[in-house]
Amino acid sequence: MSSRQHLANAIRALSMDGVQQANSGHPGAPMGMADIAEVLWRSHLNHNPANPEWADRDRFVLSNGHGSMLIYSLLHLAGYELSID
Template sequence: MSSSVPSRRDCANAIRALSMDAVQKANSGHPGAPMGMADIAQVLWTDFLSHSPVNPGWVNRDRFVMSNGHGSMLVYSLLHLSGYDVSIDDIRNFRQLHSKTPGHPEFGYTPGVETTTGPLG
């Protein structure tokens, strides 16, 4: 049995699919930014940023801040796909009260979210 590493395109498409599905299920949200930024965000996240899913508070990590917070599903998808404590159930609960995946990233709710952002950054 062979296992293969997903291609960049596959990873970007997974970000798009997670974002579309979460916004559709919540019947609320903004899928445009995550869908349009999936390719570049995946490359940046995978090839250039230093971070640690097992230690989100690692002092030497790079910080990824999504200033247009309404594109939050991009961040949540990246966190989920790279092994942070953001489960598929957390993605399914996007924009729900007390969820780990609120409509705009909020510091302290989601491991890996660096700062609270909103619709105007």
């Protein structure tokens, strides 16, 4: 299994756990979008967890709020200081 697959699976696992723990949300969106989100965040978006206020960073907007665990999982795995407890 490639590192990309491992990261996508980690996104899925974190998203499922977060939705279950919150007893709210929808795990289908983050699970279905994990592969494309991983590629987008690792290979295309310009961001820096050490400088989250960087003015020239790219922005990622996810319009379906019920899939917000995707963003929380991505931020957590990318190294942003974010608790997903």
